[in-house]
Amino acid sequence: MAEPAPRWETWLGTRARVRELRGLQRNDAPRGRVFDLASNDYLGLAGHRQVRRAAADAALEHGAGAGASRVAGGTFAVHRELEAGLCSYAHRQSALVFSSGYTANLGVLGALGGPGSLFIIDAHAHASLIDGAKLSASAVATAAHNDLEDVARLLHANREDPQGKPRVLVVVESIYSVFGDAAALPKLAALCAQYGALLLVDEAHSLGAVPRGSAVHAAGLAGASHVLSTATLSKALGSQGGAVLLGGSGAQALREQLVNASRTFIFDTGLSPVAAAAALAALRLATPERLAALQSNARLVFEQLRSYSHLADRVDAGAGAVHSVRMSSSAAAFRATAKLAAAGIAVACFRPPSVPDSISRLRLTAHAQHQGPELEIAIRTVARTIAEED
Numbered sequence: 486m487a488e489p490a491p492r493w494e495t496w497l498g499t500r501a502r503v504r505e506l507r508g509l510q511r512n513d514a515p516r517g518r519v520f521d522l523a524s525n526d527y528l529g530l531a532g533h534r535q536v537r538r539a540a541a542d543a544a545l546e547h548g549a550g551a552g553a554s555r556v557a558g559g560t561f562a563v564h565r566e567l568e569a570g571l572c573s574y575a576h577r578q579s580a581l582v583f584s585s586g587y588t589a590n591l592g593v594l595g596a597l598g599g600p601g602s603l604f605i606i607d608a609h610a611h612a613s614l615i616d617g618a619k620l621s622a623s624a625v626a627t628a629a630h631n632d633l634e635d636v637a638r639l640l641h642a643n644r645e646d647p648q649g650k651p652r653v654l655v656v657v658e659s660i661y662s663v664f665g666d667a668a669a670l671p672k673l674a675a676l677c678a679q680y681g682a683l684l685l686v687d688e689a690h691s692l693g694a695v696p697r698g699s700a701v702h703a704a705g706l707a708g709a710s711h712v713l714s715t716a717t718l719s720k721a722l723g724s725q726g727g728a729v730l731l732g733g734s735g736a737q738a739l740r741e742q743l744v745n746a747s748r749t750f751i752f753d754t755g756l757s758p759v760a761a762a763a764a765l766a767a768l769r770l771a772t773p774e775r776l777a778a779l780q781s782n783a784r785l786v787f788e789q790l791r792s793y794s795h796l797a798d799r800v801d802a803g804a805g806a807v808h809s810v811r812m813s814s815s816a817a818a819f820r821a822t823a824k825l826a827a828a829g830i831a832v833a834c835f836r837p838p839s840v841p842d843s844i845s846r847l848r849l850t851a852h853a854q855h856q857g858p859e860l861e862i863a864i865r866t867v868a869r870t871i872a873e874e875d
């Protein structure tokens with residue numbers, strides 16, 4: 486009988502060669518000291534003294550990990566405090582924290598999914614939303630990116646179809662992670678209300694990173710029962726973890742369903758109390774002043790990039806802190822990223838399959854703590870490097 490191992494070896498070798506030929510290898514090398522235009526630590530809070538102190542105190546008090554699932558003794562007082570802190574920060578009624586933003590998305594979609602549910606998902610939605618929809622055993626329809634008419638068409642088609650699903654959930658991101666563009670939340674929420682659907686907004690790139698701290702709140706939807714949001718604690722809040730946030734009179738019933746039916750809440754070890762305490766400390770530091778500094782630097786990054794003639798029509802203007810520059814190939818994107826890293830500047834290299842339109846990009850994120858002059862120098866180096874490598 487043939488041994489299976491050589492087949493796996495052949496397959497692994499083929500996969501590696503294909504990645505190499507297409508210039509699509511990923512790199513998980515440890516980060517050195519760099520000028521950071523790559524991470525999602527938008528407010529610079531991951532290394533903030535008070536955040537580190539809160540994490541250290543929590544580690545000394547509770548230990549490093551939660552030790553069990555949230556429903557099996559892994560809930561600590563700090564989880565509850567964090568949930569209350571998130572509610573008050575985002576002006577929502579109820580919250581549930583998870584071990585990551587990824588598991589929060591899997592959890593909420595799983596708990597609301599099943600044979601009677603239809604998920605209408607934006608074509609650019611994050612992998613965690615797509616995976617959550619797939620795992621939920623719901624019917625899934627993909628709406629063209631940021632296209633309200635397509636969402637309306639799909640809602641209407643389901644209602645008219647005698648076999649249509651009785652429960653519908655529309656899934657979007659507040660600010661899309663690759664293009665940086667924003668969803669039209671008030672219009673989407675109105676459309677969902679009209680069809681009796683729920684709206685799930687992934688606030689990964691907006692909680693603590695947009696004016697008023699939350700895109701759902703800024704859109705006047707924090708009190709809406711039919712609008713659910715998810716968030717990560719690992720971007721603007723500089724920690725690790727995720728959350729589901731709920732509003733209005735339906736919040737309690739939804740939270741109850743999540744606690745009892747989210748597989749990533751029930752079968753995953755609870756968020757580390759260290760990460761929870763760090764996120765709670767970060768929430769208190771995500772002040773309007775820091776948010777304003779982030780907005781101002783995001784504008785600066787965009788204007789600087791656009792001021793270079795070879796980049797002017799290649800920049801995707803972000804609605805938040807994310808801007809990206811389209812590159813001619815994945816190899817050029819990879820070369821430019823590596824050269825910038827060698828020059829001490831970190832930018833993110835987004836290539837297929839992480840880009841919804843298959844166009845490779847350098848993705849630049851603004852940070853609140855950057856000073857204007859050093860930011861301008863860094864963007865000048867980015868512009869020169871792109872000219873040299875693309």
Ligand SMILES: Cc1ncc(COP(=O)(O)O)c(C=O)c1O
Pocket residue numbers: 585586587588590611613658662687689690717718719725726727
């Ligand atoms: C839009 C979006 N949702 C969810 C996640 C997952 O969050 P986490 O890193 O906390 O698992 C990310 C992170 O990359 C994201 O960009």
